Amino acid sequence: MAALVVALIIxxxxxxxxxxxxxxxxxxxxxxxETVSLVPFAALAGTVTGSIVWGAVADVYGRKATIxxxxxxFVGTSVCGTMPSLAWNIVMCFMMGAAAGGMLPVTYALLxxxxxxxHRGWSxxxxxxxxxAGGYVAASLVxxxxxxxxxxxxxxxxxxxxxxxxxALGVFIPESxxxxxxxxxxxxxxxxxxxxxxxxxxADRGPPRPRRDSLQRPDLAGSxxxxxxxxxxxSLVNFGLLLWLPAELVARGYSMTSSSRLLADSALVxxxxxxxxxxxxxxxxxxxxxxxxxxxxxxxxxxxxWFALAENxxxxxxxxxxxxxxxxxxxxxxPYSAESFPLRVxxxxxxxxxxxxxxxGVCAQGLAIFAxxxxxxxxxxxxMPVMAASxxxxxxxxxxxxxxxxRDLDPEGHVFDKAGL
Numbered sequence: 001m002a003a004l005v006v007a008l009i010i011x012x013x014x015x016x017x018x019x020x021x022x023x024x025x026x027x028x029x030x031x032x033x034e035t036v037s038l039v040p041f042a043a044l045a046g047t048v049t050g051s052i053v054w055g056a057v058a059d060v061y062g063r064k065a066t067i068x069x070x071x072x073x074f075v076g077t078s079v080c081g082t083m084p085s086l087a088w089n090i091v092m093c094f095m096m097g098a099a100a101g102g103m104l105p106v107t108y109a110l111l112x113x114x115x116x117x118x119h120r121g122w123s124x125x126x127x128x129x130x131x132x133a134g135g136y137v138a139a140s141l142v143x144x145x146x147x148x149x150x151x152x153x154x155x156x157x158x159x160x161x162x163x164x165x166x167x168a169l170g171v172f173i174p175e176s177x178x179x180x181x182x183x184x185x186x187x188x189x190x191x192x193x194x195x196x197x198x199x200x201x202x203a204d205r206g207p208p209r210p211r212r213d214s215l216q217r218p219d220l221a222g223s224x225x226x227x228x229x230x231x232x233x234x235s236l237v238n239f240g241l242l243l244w245l246p247a248e249l250v251a252r253g254y255s256m257t258s259s260s261r262l263l264a265d266s267a268l269v270x271x272x273x274x275x276x277x278x279x280x281x282x283x284x285x286x287x288x289x290x291x292x293x294x295x296x297x298x299x300x301x302x303x304x305x306w307f308a309l310a311e312n313x314x315x316x317x318x319x320x321x322x323x324x325x326x327x328x329x330x331x332x333x334x335p336y337s338a339e340s341f342p343l344r345v346x347x348x349x350x351x352x353x354x355x356x357x358x359x360x361g362v363c364a365q366g367l368a369i370f371a372x373x374x375x376x377x378x379x380x381x382x383x384m385p386v387m388a389a390s391x392x393x394x395x396x397x398x399x400x401x402x403x404x405x406x407r408d409l410d411p412e413g414h415v416f417d418k419a420g421l
Contacts, residue, residue: 001127003172004107007067008131009138010074010162011103014096016139017155018043024152029086034371041365042090044239046097048355048362054102055109055351059344063110064175066102066347071170073099074163081156096159101358104128105350108338112346113176117403122282124335129274132330178406182343220341222397224349227337228356229390230294234329235360236383237297237322241304241376244364248308248376249315273327281332286339287398290332291391297325298387301380308377333357339401342409 018040026036050070058066077099080092108124115123139155146154177200180189190200281289303318334354341349367373374382 001111001123003169004111005127005130005134006169007071007103007107007166007173008128009134010166011070011100011107012132012135013138013142013162014074014100014159015040015043015047016136017143018093020139020143020147021152021155024147025086025089028152031086034369036086037365037368038090039086039093041362041369043093043097044358044361044365046094046099047101047358048097049094050098050101051105051351051355051358052101052348053098053351055105055348055354057102058106058109058347058351062175062179063106063113063347064170064173066106067110067173068167068170070099070103070106071163071166074159074166078157078159078163080159081153092156096156101354102351104334105338105354106347107131108334109346109350110173110176112335112338112406113178113343114174117405120339121286121335121402122278124338125278125281125331126274128335129278129331133274178343219397219399222393223340223399224352226390226393226397227333227340227353229386229393230290230329231333231353231356232359233294233383233387233390234297234326234333235357236363236379236386237301237326237360238330239358239361239364240374241301241379241383242322242326244373244376244379245315245319273324274331277328277331281335282402284402286332286336286401287394290329290336291394291398293325293328293332294387294391294394295325296321297329298384298391300325301384301387305377305380305384308375308380330357336401339404339406340399340409343406344410 022033022036022039025031025039026033029036054066054070057069073095077092077096080089080096083089083092108128111124111127112120142155142158146158150157174192174195175188177189177192180186180192181200186200193200277289277293300318300321300323303321304315307313307315307318334350334357337350337353338346
């Protein structure tokens, strides 16, 4: 768990660094903010691509192998810090995003398959929450301590040592025993289980049934649609609405200082969210916890719409609800996704959900390139139907995963044949 927390910190630190390099790049290259916005646009587009590609790779070659391949790409993309022009930075930032995009879904798939059922829920949420918080702290500290001395380029050059650290930590990251068994690599699975003081037992689950494509089963297809819509709605809130909110507050007469303070106070209210969410996800219900977080976000959107249309409404409570709800959603969304799909497609389906959680960022940066900032009311009216639809689908197709055995998702009996997939 500690090794995977470090892996997520290193992973999340990469896109989190984008905001710190933009001012330095604008100054060095003498470009406008709209032009430099191509860099975060390319990086976020890379994370979307990487989430899809690495998720599929993990289902074929294994979870640990994919994490280490991603770490090697981190090392390679450190060359971004030496690029002489904006165009090359855009290319390398896409590659950096592609390396980072797959780490989240693959890490959650691995953790879901290696943790005992009774500990799986809280451990997934806690590892994800600590990794996310640690990634933003690490990016902030590198920017504060090293950027004044070594320019914005150091934020890319640290990919070299951090990637090597992750490669070195590979010795502490096991391959998924469930994946190895499904591939027929029983001896490797036994050795890994022995490391944790456990043993491998081959249970007779009866004759194998005719295999069906998992996405053709209505319950899994509905769950896939519900989780992807939730991810898209979250990304629109996180990368769009919350990104544009300070400018809206200033336009309505708040000073920049008071706007920042209001959002900071709202974020402070949401600070204990990770620990609380890990507890309710484990102790109460996985499905209802995600549903409640989405409902809180929808309520926050409704409050912000009232603030946008009314004269003297306060934005504090709606902003707090938005931040609490969105923090809770992202803390649970990928763990819940990893617990909701069969082993044969767990990596790629969780990768699609991770990709959907970046789409809002791609849209927001695409608008920034053309200096387009939608009004607060227009943004909310775009997001609310998506969030409402995801709630309906989650209520209908969401699966309660608390304490469940992930093997129950594989009714076919034999997930892989001798040739592989």
